Amino acid sequence: MKEDIKIPVVEGVYLAAVNAYNEDYRVYDWYAYLINENNYPLETVLVVSKGYDKKDKTSVMRHSLKVLAAKSFAKVELLQPDLLKLNNEFSVSFFAEGKMLHKNFIFKKNTVSNSTAKELPLMQEKGILAD
Numbered sequence: 001m002k003e004d005i006k007i008p009v010v011e012g013v014y015l016a017a018v019n020a021y022n023e024d025y026r027v028y029d030w031y032a033y034l035i036n037e038n039n040y041p042l043e044t045v046l047v048v049s050k051g052y053d054k055k056d057k058t059s060v061m062r063h064s065l066k067v068l069a070a071k072s073f074a075k076v077e078l079l080q081p082d083l084l085k086l087n088n089e090f091s092v093s094f095f096a097e098g099k100m101l102h103k104n105f106i107f108k109k110n111t112v113s114n115s116t117a118k119e120l121p122l123m124q125e126k127g128i129l130a131d
Helices: 081-085
Strands: 013-022 027-036 042-052 061-068 072-079 087-096 099-107 126-129
Touching: 013 072, 013 087, 013 099, 027 042, 027 061, 027 087, 042 072, 061 072
Parallel strands: none
Antiparallel strands: 013 027, 013 126, 027 072, 042 061, 042 087, 087 099
């Protein structure tokens, strides 16, 4: 019976941390971005995030996007400096091509830094891709 259930693999969707300039406060802040590298839109996107380690945990944050167009990206949330000391998990669910898809992304604690930044798909920015 279990072999009859086919869970689609999510491809071409990434979660990235980007160190961008905040015009309001005149500082660089880390932001989480959702990237859709596919040729089709993601619809009804739900993102649930939380930070944790063995002794601390954050509150759960929820975000939604009505549509994330094909070959585009969207800012999801600010990653405050204190959160980077924790594991940050993002649970992303969406509809694409008539199917509901889901993927968990994790930034492991202390891995988000400028020294580990690499070129990101579509964004033409440097950042860190979540596992």
